[in-house]
Amino acid sequence: MFHVSTGSVILHKVVQRQRFTLGKSRALSARDAVIMDNGEVWIVAHRRPEHFLSNAHLTVGHPLSRGATFESAVEQIRAFEAEFITEESAVEVVK
DSSP: OOOOOOOOOOOOOOEEEEEETTTTOSSSSEEEEEEETSSSSEEEEEEGGGGGOTSSEEEEEEEEEEOOOOHHHHHHHHHHHHTTTOOOOOOOEEE
């Protein structure tokens, strides 16, 4: 995964995730609310390769502000991507 603003590689590991499949979006296939192994809450976007340049990173993310909760990230995705969401997965603990 890459940081959406800086392009730097993110080395932290995802420990909890909830995926939203965006079947009605041309640009993104999914968005995830995640908690990283350092406790940060991130939103991750999975880009459709046919919509971006060939050298673009396909999995990008950004951290939410300090104090943000996993639940607030989930609600943010639900609100922002409401018209594109076709499936919402259960919360998954990644090992």
